[in-house]
Amino acid sequence: MDMTTRKGAEVIIESLLKERVDAVFGYPGGSVLDIFDLLYESPVNFYLVRHEQAAAHAADGYARSTGKVGVCLATSGPGATNLVTGIATANMDSVPMVALCGQVPTNMIGNDAFQEADITGITRPVCKHNYLVKDVNELPVILKEAFYIASSGRPGPVLVDIPKDVQRTATSVPYPESVKIRGYEPTYDGHIKQIEKVAHEIKKAKRPLIYAGGGVIISSAAEELLKLVNKTNIPVTTTLLGLGCFPETHPLALKMLGMHGTKYANYAVMETDLLISIGARFDDRVTGKIAEFAPNAKIIHIDIDPTAISKSVTVHIPVVGDAKNVLKKLNEIIEPGDTKEWCETIQKWKTEYPLSYEDKEDIIKPQYVVEKIYEVTKGEAIITTEVGQNQMWAAQFYKYSIPRQFLSSGGLGTMGYGFPAAIGAQVANPDKVVFDVAGDGSFQMNIQELATAVTYQLPVNVAILNNNFLGMVRQWQELFYSRRYSSTCLAKNKTCPVSCGEPGAACPVMIPDFVKVAEGYSAVGMRITKRSDVVPALKEAIKIKRPVVMDFVVDKEENVFPMVPAGASLKQMISGIS
Amino acid sequence: MVKHTLSVLVENKFGVLARVAGLFSGRGFNIDSLTVGETQDSSISRMTIVVHGDDAVLEQVTKQLNKLIDVIKVQDFQDKCYVGTELALIKVYASSKNRSEILQIVDIFDGKIMDVTEKSAIIEITGISDKIDSFINLLRPFGIKEMARTGKVAIAKG
Numbered sequence: 001m002d003m004t005t006r007k008g009a010e011v012i013i014e015s016l017l018k019e020r021v022d023a024v025f026g027y028p029g030g031s032v033l034d035i036f037d038l039l040y041e042s043p044v045n046f047y048l049v050r051h052e053q054a055a056a057h058a059a060d061g062y063a064r065s066t067g068k069v070g071v072c073l074a075t076s077g078p079g080a081t082n083l084v085t086g087i088a089t090a091n092m093d094s095v096p097m098v099a100l101c102g103q104v105p106t107n108m109i110g111n112d113a114f115q116e117a118d119i120t121g122i123t124r125p126v127c128k129h130n131y132l133v134k135d136v137n138e139l140p141v142i143l144k145e146a147f148y149i150a151s152s153g154r155p156g157p158v159l160v161d162i163p164k165d166v167q168r169t170a171t172s173v174p175y176p177e178s179v180k181i182r183g184y185e186p187t188y189d190g191h192i193k194q195i196e197k198v199a200h201e202i203k204k205a206k207r208p209l210i211y212a213g214g215g216v217i218i219s220s221a222a223e224e225l226l227k228l229v230n231k232t233n234i235p236v237t238t239t240l241l242g243l244g245c246f247p248e249t250h251p252l253a254l255k256m257l258g259m260h261g262t263k264y265a266n267y268a269v270m271e272t273d274l275l276i277s278i279g280a281r282f283d284d285r286v287t288g289k290i291a292e293f294a295p296n297a298k299i300i301h302i303d304i305d306p307t308a309i310s311k312s313v314t315v316h317i318p319v320v321g322d323a324k325n326v327l328k329k330l331n332e333i334i335e336p337g338d339t340k341e342w343c344e345t346i347q348k349w350k351t352e353y354p355l356s357y358e359d360k361e362d363i364i365k366p367q368y369v370v371e372k373i374y375e376v377t378k379g380e381a382i383i384t385t386e387v388g389q390n391q392m393w394a395a396q397f398y399k400y401s402i403p404r405q406f407l408s409s410g411g412l413g414t415m416g417y418g419f420p421a422a423i424g425a426q427v428a429n430p431d432k433v434v435f436d437v438a439g440d441g442s443f444q445m446n447i448q449e450l451a452t453a454v455t456y457q458l459p460v461n462v463a464i465l466n467n468n469f470l471g472m473v474r475q476w477q478e479l480f481y482s483r484r485y486s487s488t489c490l491a492k493n494k495t496c497p498v499s500c501g502e503p504g505a506a507c508p509v510m511i512p513d514f515v516k517v518a519e520g521y522s523a524v525g526m527r528i529t530k531r532s533d534v535v536p537a538l539k540e541a542i543k544i545k546r547p548v549v550m551d552f553v554v555d556k557e558e559n560v561f562p563m564v565p566a567g568a569s570l571k572q573m574i575s576g577i578s
Numbered sequence: 579m580v581k582h583t584l585s586v587l588v589e590n591k592f593g594v595l596a597r598v599a600g601l602f603s604g605r606g607f608n609i610d611s612l613t614v615g616e617t618q619d620s621s622i623s624r625m626t627i628v629v630h631g632d633d634a635v636l637e638q639v640t641k642q643l644n645k646l647i648d649v650i651k652v653q654d655f656q657d658k659c660y661v662g663t664e665l666a667l668i669k670v671y672a673s674s675k676n677r678s679e680i681l682q683i684v685d686i687f688d689g690k691i692m693d694v695t696e697k698s699a700i701i702e703i704t705g706i707s708d709k710i711d712s713f714i715n716l717l718r719p720f721g722i723k724e725m726a727r728t729g730k731v732a733i734a735k736g
Binding site for chain 2: 120121124125128129132149181182183184305306307309310311
């Protein structure tokens with residue numbers, strides 16, 4: 001065997017090193033034994049999770065918090081299918097990821113072999129691209145392509161399915177320095193004529209509004225966005241995934257729009273005469289009823305993905321390109337219009353309709369916990385969320401100003417995302433404080449990862465806003481299903497009446513006891529039941545630099561407001577407090 | 579809703595047909611017909627896809643196809659700018675009594691008899707879909723036993 005000849009499994013390690021992957025999250029199994037044998041003494045840092053879904057989410061958290069490609073690795077069959085939710089999550093939110101999985105030997109594919117699943121078939125609709133490697137000589141190019149596709153254009157997950165015999169067969173094909181794919185050439189530079197049109201409209205507009213999404217963060221365009229705003233005085237609202245792309249402390253920041261957006265952001269959408277969408281995709285949770293979305297506005301859409309343009313909302317001026325490149329060009333030619341009156345109106349709305357909640361002395365409000373996390377971490381923490389009320393409160397009551405500091409499953413809405421994502425983010429950012437704002441429901445979907453956090457000494461903080469409920473679904477049941485709390489009360493047991501819409505003091509204790517669970521995993525567990533203990537507990541958690549589970553016992557029936565009912569117009573906002 | 583003929587050049591690799599078919603089913607687009615075969619370059623296949631939908635749907639179909647990594651080029655053929663044709667094999671009941679009548683129709687439509695038995699005949703016909711439809715309608719009264727249509731293949735003029 002000459003120097004350049006090596007087995008497929010060695011090509012995989014070579015690829016990880018050449019692509020500067022410093023962390024891989026995964027789980028071993030029969031068809032990836034050769035890869036794990038090489039990982040045993042390799043410079044690649046491997047993190048053993050306790051469930052493959054968590055490997056994908058951890059790779060996702062690693063990727064979102066750094067912009068680098070996240071890598072996960074699983075065995076064939078159930079190992080690979082367990083990755084699927086994480087892959088779909090990354091796909092919806094444009095997260096660069098390479099998912100590697102083992103497959104049964106090529107001569108057994110299709111035979112219903114032990115631990116065989118057609119994972120390329122299964123993941124085809126939920127990833128950016130995927131490969132089944134049938135010949136080891138194709139492996140070097142395929143791996144290079146996988147990293148290239150995952151990280152370029154609109155990023156996304158790429159799965160590479162590698163049969164066991166391919167891992168064990170030798171090849172002398174070198175790992176390429178670069179690849180060119182004839183069917184794949186993302187457009188990075190926006191058309192200058194289109195950008196000129198944008199500048200022209202901005203100059204003319206009286207009530208312009210920027211609607212910025214995750215694309216601004218992905219393309220590192222936050223600085224250019226700020227420059228644009230400071231030049232033109234256009235207010236900015238962001239999507240959930242856009243949080244952090246524009247400092248929420250800025251006077252022109254309107255925070256999030258849409259279903260649980262601020263009133264002032266949604267009013268601005270209703271009144272704007274020029275909506276400038278940058279790296280956002282007019283998701284239904286943002287637009288509400290399409291026909292009544294931004295009814296008075298001309299719509300500009302800057303996006304790297306042509307399919308995002310005019311998919312749900314008809315766009316007047318499309319600009320296909322990378323947000324940073326386009327904004328840079330735009331900033332060179334932009335002349336400000338007159339937005340003074342508009343900014344005054346917006347300022348008035350901001351003062352009149354702030355985000356708020358009714359704080360109480362004798363009970364912990366979940367929003368209060370998030371506000372205090374913001375204060376204690378000085379706005380500098382990486383915040384991940386689970387999905388539901390916890391996610392919306394984390395979005396509303398922490399003030400984000402740093403790109404890549406807020407990680408949340410926006411598109412797919414995957415419960416169980418936040419904790420493994422926090423683990424991935426902590427691996428990538430060892431010096432940062434990481435908080436998973438969790439719900440008592442979601443946290444249990446990947447609670448087993450406490451073992452991962454503890455064994456690798458990752459000081460992730462989990463702040464459970466524990467209301468004994470699957471809170472967001474309960475909220476919908478309260479508002480739209482006559483308080484029929486069907487299967488949303490996590491404290492309910494066999495002794496409870498069938499019909500119960502009124503949680504009270506006589507209710508059973510919720511299972512599990514999170515403090516005991518944390519201690520069972522050798523993590524730190526804390527239960528916080530008094531408002532005055534919230535801040536000391538948070539300070540203590542950060543200080544001890546170990547994985548901490550904080551069980552905040554919060555108001556059981558607190559709701560997320562404002563709220564636009566699904567499919568309703570943004571002007572139909574429900575507010576809980578008068 | 580207008581019918582469109584899309585000509586899609588794709589990598590000649592396994593799984594590409596599944597990607598394209600999956601795209602249509604997953605996004606709720608309707609395929610009227612789909613043909614696929616190698617081009618003069620054996621690494622590239624041409625798919626000819628006939629779809630119907632309004633302009634917005636067609637715009638999405640075209641963009642989504644382009645987004646697939648294995649799709650190299652998508653053309654939406656406009657009327658008169660392309661040549662398109664389809665082939666059909668039709669097995670029709672044909673006895674000694676009506677065989678000559680059938681032959682006459684085949685002749686008018688420029689069809690070809692591929693096989694004749696005592697009870698039936700297999701006819702090959704090519705042309706635009708409308709022509710094949712009318713041919714089939716004329717044969718229906720005799721009784722069609724079996725039929726296979728290829729769907730349209732198309733190529734740009736000039």
